[in-house]
Amino acid sequence: MKGESQMFLQAISIWGIIDIILIVVMLYILGNQLYLWYQGRRVAHFLENQEFRHGMHVAQIIDLRDKDNFDAGHIMGARNVPYAQFKIMKESIRKDMPVYLYDQGKSLSTRIAVRLHKDGYTDIYILKNGFDKWDGRVKKRS
Structure with missing residues:
Protein backbone atom coordinates (compact mmCIF):
# COMPACT_ATOMS: atom_id res chain seq x y z
CA MET A 1 0.00 0.00 0.00
CA GLY A 40 -30.68 37.13 -10.12
CA ARG A 41 -33.55 35.08 -11.53
CA ARG A 42 -34.98 34.71 -8.04
CA VAL A 43 -34.96 38.41 -7.11
CA ALA A 44 -35.43 40.30 -10.41
CA HIS A 45 -37.26 40.16 -13.71
CA PHE A 46 -35.12 40.26 -16.85
CA LEU A 47 -36.69 42.41 -19.57
CA GLU A 48 -36.11 42.63 -23.29
CA ASN A 49 -35.66 46.13 -24.75
CA GLN A 50 -39.33 46.54 -25.65
CA GLU A 51 -40.55 45.47 -22.19
CA PHE A 52 -37.99 47.76 -20.55
CA ARG A 53 -39.15 50.71 -22.70
CA HIS A 54 -42.80 49.99 -21.90
CA GLY A 55 -42.37 50.13 -18.10
CA MET A 56 -39.54 52.60 -17.65
CA HIS A 57 -41.86 55.64 -17.61
CA VAL A 58 -43.15 54.70 -14.15
CA ALA A 59 -39.84 53.47 -12.74
CA GLN A 60 -36.49 54.62 -11.43
CA ILE A 61 -33.94 53.88 -14.15
CA ILE A 62 -30.50 53.27 -12.69
CA ASP A 63 -27.37 53.16 -14.85
CA LEU A 64 -24.66 51.26 -12.97
CA ARG A 65 -21.83 52.08 -15.37
CA ASP A 66 -19.05 54.50 -14.48
CA LYS A 67 -19.50 58.23 -15.05
CA ASP A 68 -17.46 58.35 -18.26
CA ASN A 69 -19.61 55.67 -19.92
CA PHE A 70 -22.76 57.33 -18.63
CA ASP A 71 -21.69 60.70 -20.05
CA ALA A 72 -20.86 59.11 -23.40
CA GLY A 73 -24.49 57.96 -23.68
CA HIS A 74 -27.27 56.60 -21.50
CA ILE A 75 -30.93 55.64 -21.65
CA MET A 76 -33.20 58.67 -21.56
CA GLY A 77 -34.36 59.33 -17.99
CA ALA A 78 -31.66 57.23 -16.34
CA ARG A 79 -29.59 58.43 -13.45
CA ASN A 80 -26.06 57.34 -12.80
CA VAL A 81 -25.36 55.31 -9.67
CA PRO A 82 -21.96 53.76 -10.48
CA TYR A 83 -21.44 50.25 -9.16
CA ALA A 84 -18.35 51.39 -7.23
CA GLN A 85 -20.38 54.06 -5.37
CA PHE A 86 -23.54 52.04 -4.92
CA LYS A 87 -23.29 51.64 -1.13
CA ILE A 88 -23.09 55.40 -0.69
CA MET A 89 -25.85 56.28 -3.18
CA LYS A 90 -28.26 53.40 -2.45
CA GLU A 91 -30.34 55.51 -0.07
CA SER A 92 -31.46 57.68 -3.00
CA ILE A 93 -33.33 54.72 -4.55
CA ARG A 94 -36.96 54.55 -3.47
CA LYS A 95 -38.51 51.28 -2.32
CA ASP A 96 -42.05 52.28 -3.33
CA MET A 97 -41.27 52.49 -7.06
CA PRO A 98 -40.04 49.88 -9.54
CA VAL A 99 -36.26 49.85 -9.99
CA TYR A 100 -34.97 49.35 -13.55
CA LEU A 101 -31.27 48.49 -13.62
CA TYR A 102 -28.79 48.27 -16.44
CA ASP A 103 -25.06 48.20 -17.13
CA GLN A 104 -22.97 47.20 -20.18
CA GLY A 105 -24.13 43.60 -19.96
CA LYS A 106 -26.09 42.35 -16.97
CA SER A 107 -23.64 41.01 -14.39
CA LEU A 108 -23.37 44.22 -12.34
CA SER A 109 -27.13 44.68 -12.48
CA THR A 110 -27.65 41.15 -11.19
CA ARG A 111 -25.27 41.73 -8.27
CA ILE A 112 -27.02 45.00 -7.36
CA ALA A 113 -30.47 43.38 -7.70
CA VAL A 114 -29.45 40.76 -5.14
CA ARG A 115 -28.23 43.50 -2.76
CA LEU A 116 -31.41 45.52 -3.22
CA HIS A 117 -33.56 42.47 -2.58
CA LYS A 118 -31.68 41.79 0.66
CA ASP A 119 -32.47 45.38 1.68
CA GLY A 120 -36.21 44.96 1.11
CA TYR A 121 -36.69 46.08 -2.49
CA THR A 122 -39.19 43.87 -4.29
CA ASP A 123 -39.97 45.45 -7.67
CA ILE A 124 -36.62 44.99 -9.47
CA TYR A 125 -36.08 44.72 -13.23
CA ILE A 126 -32.91 44.24 -15.27
CA LEU A 127 -32.32 45.10 -18.92
CA LYS A 128 -31.66 41.59 -20.22
CA ASN A 129 -28.98 42.38 -22.79
CA GLY A 130 -27.57 45.51 -21.19
CA PHE A 131 -26.82 48.89 -22.67
CA ASP A 132 -24.63 47.34 -25.38
CA LYS A 133 -27.75 45.99 -27.10
CA TRP A 134 -30.12 48.87 -26.26
CA ASP A 135 -32.05 50.07 -29.32
CA GLY A 136 -34.11 52.82 -27.68
CA ARG A 137 -33.51 56.53 -27.23
CA VAL A 138 -30.14 57.54 -25.84
CA LYS A 139 -29.08 60.84 -24.35
CA LYS A 140 -25.51 61.95 -24.92
CA ARG A 141 -23.82 64.73 -22.99
CA SER A 142 -21.27 66.93 -24.60
Whole structure:
Protein backbone atom coordinates (compact mmCIF):
# COMPACT_ATOMS: atom_id res chain seq x y z
CA MET A 1 0.00 0.00 0.00
CA LYS A 2 2.77 2.38 0.95
CA GLY A 3 4.65 1.64 -2.27
CA GLU A 4 1.57 2.34 -4.40
CA SER A 5 0.95 5.74 -2.84
CA GLN A 6 4.61 6.70 -3.27
CA MET A 7 4.46 5.73 -6.95
CA PHE A 8 1.27 7.76 -7.38
CA LEU A 9 2.86 10.84 -5.81
CA GLN A 10 5.93 10.45 -8.00
CA ALA A 11 3.72 10.15 -11.11
CA ILE A 12 2.10 13.52 -10.47
CA SER A 13 4.29 16.15 -12.00
CA ILE A 14 4.26 19.84 -11.23
CA TRP A 15 2.16 20.35 -14.38
CA GLY A 16 -0.41 17.90 -13.11
CA ILE A 17 -0.72 19.87 -9.88
CA ILE A 18 -1.05 23.14 -11.83
CA ASP A 19 -3.74 21.55 -14.01
CA ILE A 20 -5.66 20.46 -10.93
CA ILE A 21 -5.41 23.96 -9.41
CA LEU A 22 -6.61 25.55 -12.67
CA ILE A 23 -9.56 23.16 -12.88
CA VAL A 24 -10.55 23.93 -9.29
CA VAL A 25 -10.34 27.68 -9.93
CA MET A 26 -12.39 27.36 -13.13
CA LEU A 27 -15.03 25.27 -11.35
CA TYR A 28 -15.19 27.89 -8.58
CA ILE A 29 -15.70 30.70 -11.10
CA LEU A 30 -18.32 28.72 -13.00
CA GLY A 31 -20.12 27.84 -9.76
CA ASN A 32 -20.06 31.47 -8.66
CA GLN A 33 -21.52 32.61 -12.00
CA LEU A 34 -24.25 29.96 -11.85
CA TYR A 35 -25.12 30.98 -8.29
CA LEU A 36 -25.28 34.65 -9.31
CA TRP A 37 -27.48 33.76 -12.30
CA TYR A 38 -29.82 31.76 -10.02
CA GLN A 39 -29.98 34.53 -7.42
CA GLY A 40 -30.68 37.13 -10.12
CA ARG A 41 -33.55 35.08 -11.53
CA ARG A 42 -34.98 34.71 -8.04
CA VAL A 43 -34.96 38.41 -7.11
CA ALA A 44 -35.43 40.30 -10.41
CA HIS A 45 -37.26 40.16 -13.71
CA PHE A 46 -35.12 40.26 -16.85
CA LEU A 47 -36.69 42.41 -19.57
CA GLU A 48 -36.11 42.63 -23.29
CA ASN A 49 -35.66 46.13 -24.75
CA GLN A 50 -39.33 46.54 -25.65
CA GLU A 51 -40.55 45.47 -22.19
CA PHE A 52 -37.99 47.76 -20.55
CA ARG A 53 -39.15 50.71 -22.70
CA HIS A 54 -42.80 49.99 -21.90
CA GLY A 55 -42.37 50.13 -18.10
CA MET A 56 -39.54 52.60 -17.65
CA HIS A 57 -41.86 55.64 -17.61
CA VAL A 58 -43.15 54.70 -14.15
CA ALA A 59 -39.84 53.47 -12.74
CA GLN A 60 -36.49 54.62 -11.43
CA ILE A 61 -33.94 53.88 -14.15
CA ILE A 62 -30.50 53.27 -12.69
CA ASP A 63 -27.37 53.16 -14.85
CA LEU A 64 -24.66 51.26 -12.97
CA ARG A 65 -21.83 52.08 -15.37
CA ASP A 66 -19.05 54.50 -14.48
CA LYS A 67 -19.50 58.23 -15.05
CA ASP A 68 -17.46 58.35 -18.26
CA ASN A 69 -19.61 55.67 -19.92
CA PHE A 70 -22.76 57.33 -18.63
CA ASP A 71 -21.69 60.70 -20.05
CA ALA A 72 -20.86 59.11 -23.40
CA GLY A 73 -24.49 57.96 -23.68
CA HIS A 74 -27.27 56.60 -21.50
CA ILE A 75 -30.93 55.64 -21.65
CA MET A 76 -33.20 58.67 -21.56
CA GLY A 77 -34.36 59.33 -17.99
CA ALA A 78 -31.66 57.23 -16.34
CA ARG A 79 -29.59 58.43 -13.45
CA ASN A 80 -26.06 57.34 -12.80
CA VAL A 81 -25.36 55.31 -9.67
CA PRO A 82 -21.96 53.76 -10.48
CA TYR A 83 -21.44 50.25 -9.16
CA ALA A 84 -18.35 51.39 -7.23
CA GLN A 85 -20.38 54.06 -5.37
CA PHE A 86 -23.54 52.04 -4.92
CA LYS A 87 -23.29 51.64 -1.13
CA ILE A 88 -23.09 55.40 -0.69
CA MET A 89 -25.85 56.28 -3.18
CA LYS A 90 -28.26 53.40 -2.45
CA GLU A 91 -30.34 55.51 -0.07
CA SER A 92 -31.46 57.68 -3.00
CA ILE A 93 -33.33 54.72 -4.55
CA ARG A 94 -36.96 54.55 -3.47
CA LYS A 95 -38.51 51.28 -2.32
CA ASP A 96 -42.05 52.28 -3.33
CA MET A 97 -41.27 52.49 -7.06
CA PRO A 98 -40.04 49.88 -9.54
CA VAL A 99 -36.26 49.85 -9.99
CA TYR A 100 -34.97 49.35 -13.55
CA LEU A 101 -31.27 48.49 -13.62
CA TYR A 102 -28.79 48.27 -16.44
CA ASP A 103 -25.06 48.20 -17.13
CA GLN A 104 -22.97 47.20 -20.18
CA GLY A 105 -24.13 43.60 -19.96
CA LYS A 106 -26.09 42.35 -16.97
CA SER A 107 -23.64 41.01 -14.39
CA LEU A 108 -23.37 44.22 -12.34
CA SER A 109 -27.13 44.68 -12.48
CA THR A 110 -27.65 41.15 -11.19
CA ARG A 111 -25.27 41.73 -8.27
CA ILE A 112 -27.02 45.00 -7.36
CA ALA A 113 -30.47 43.38 -7.70
CA VAL A 114 -29.45 40.76 -5.14
CA ARG A 115 -28.23 43.50 -2.76
CA LEU A 116 -31.41 45.52 -3.22
CA HIS A 117 -33.56 42.47 -2.58
CA LYS A 118 -31.68 41.79 0.66
CA ASP A 119 -32.47 45.38 1.68
CA GLY A 120 -36.21 44.96 1.11
CA TYR A 121 -36.69 46.08 -2.49
CA THR A 122 -39.19 43.87 -4.29
CA ASP A 123 -39.97 45.45 -7.67
CA ILE A 124 -36.62 44.99 -9.47
CA TYR A 125 -36.08 44.72 -13.23
CA ILE A 126 -32.91 44.24 -15.27
CA LEU A 127 -32.32 45.10 -18.92
CA LYS A 128 -31.66 41.59 -20.22
CA ASN A 129 -28.98 42.38 -22.79
CA GLY A 130 -27.57 45.51 -21.19
CA PHE A 131 -26.82 48.89 -22.67
CA ASP A 132 -24.63 47.34 -25.38
CA LYS A 133 -27.75 45.99 -27.10
CA TRP A 134 -30.12 48.87 -26.26
CA ASP A 135 -32.05 50.07 -29.32
CA GLY A 136 -34.11 52.82 -27.68
CA ARG A 137 -33.51 56.53 -27.23
CA VAL A 138 -30.14 57.54 -25.84
CA LYS A 139 -29.08 60.84 -24.35
CA LYS A 140 -25.51 61.95 -24.92
CA ARG A 141 -23.82 64.73 -22.99
CA SER A 142 -21.27 66.93 -24.60
